[in-house]
Amino acid sequence: MYLRIILLVVAMFLSSCGGGGSSSSSQNTDQPSPVIIYDTLRDAAETKSNIFVGSLYNDGYMQHNDNSATYRTELARHFNMMSLEYSISMEEIWKDENTIDFSRPDAAFDYARANNIAVRVTHLIWHSTIPEWLSAGSYSDAEVESLVQGYVTTVMNHYITNYPDVYTEWNVINEAVSNDSPTELRNTFFLQKLGSDYIAKAFQWAGAVSSSAKLYINDYGCIGSSNWNKSRKTTLVGVVNDLISRDIRIDGIGFQGHFSIDQYEEDINDIRLDFADYADLGIELAFTELDIRINDNLSGQNISKEQIQEDFYKNIYQLCIDTPECKSVSLWGLADHLSFMNTGYASWLAQSEDWPLLIDENMQTKDVYDVILEILAGNSSRHRV
DSSP, X not given: OXXXXXXXXXXXXXXXXXXXXXXXXXXXXOOOOOEEEESSHHHHIIIIIOSEEEEXXXXXXXXXXXXXXXXXXXXXXXXXXXXXXXXXXXXXXXXXXXXXXXXXXXXXXXXHHHTTOEEXXXXXXXXXXXXXXXXXSOOOHHHHHHHHHHHHHHHHXXXXXXXXXXXXXXXXXXXXXXXXXXXXXXXXXXXXXXXXXXXXXXXXXXXXXXXXXXXXEEESSOXXXXXXXXXXXXXXHHHHHHHHHTTOOOOEEEEOOEEEGGXXXXXXXXXXXXXXXXXXXXXXXXXXXXXXXXXXXXXXXXHHHHHHHHHHHHHHHHHHHHXXXXXXXXXXXXXXXXXXXXXXXXXXXXXXXXXXXXXXXXXXXXHHHHHHHHHHTTSOOOOOO
């Protein structure tokens, strides 16, 4: 295991003695700077880098798994932010127009409170999590708008009121940019029912609940070198600038960051340039769902692939630290075997197995973890024991 935090202070003294009946000595009072050795990403981030380091909270394995106790311990040990997904998704908790079941997300917030972990709510409005009773109901557009506004207001009020001590960031809108027509907004139920201005409405509703809650828009594929990436970037920037120009509060942009090592050489410089452009908008930035695949070519693991993955991760974390607007880097999974790629949820990928995260299936940190730890610690020396 690692040492938790060890402060090593080495004092060196030099002395010299003269001959005969007299002697003289001199002492060098210069001492090397203390070397601080950190155990976990959380230790280093909280002490040195001032960004959140996060992971996914999934109640399937955090509460209902034979290894739940281990996972709960390890999440709190390594990370100081956690992302909720289906634990708080609209279709899971909004049972009917009069009932929101907070039991699942409350359990997650209780865990966050007990372990002093920040929470990212993913997501308030997402086209993939609409309750069937709402989407298939015979509600007018005005009725849908009223219901969705009530949902956003009620959920945010519940957690701001009952968990004021848990720092929370809200992905108000997720995946608004079209996948197939990246110069346009995605043609979703919300756009159809609430109108083309539904994003502005959602941020206005969320902003009315709290003047201090952090409100984000979150999407994928909006950084990188391809024309598709550039088109999605233009669309997302347009949405954000529209909100800013209308004085509708938006606090940040979240980038999902589901990358592959195949993208590294081609994309990393564009990712840096794109990030700088987003920083110029004057709002916060975050990597919200980071993982880096190594098995798109179906050839398994090898040292060469792992080195590229390590370089890619290193650049992403360093980019966040070097960008004042960047506030967090959150992984999309606690360990490899818990990644969506290895749990049957990635049917769109060619591979059925991958190793995309910093902790392996035995809950041991990988070499890449050590590299990120050094970056978060300001390149401090570290020793494993």
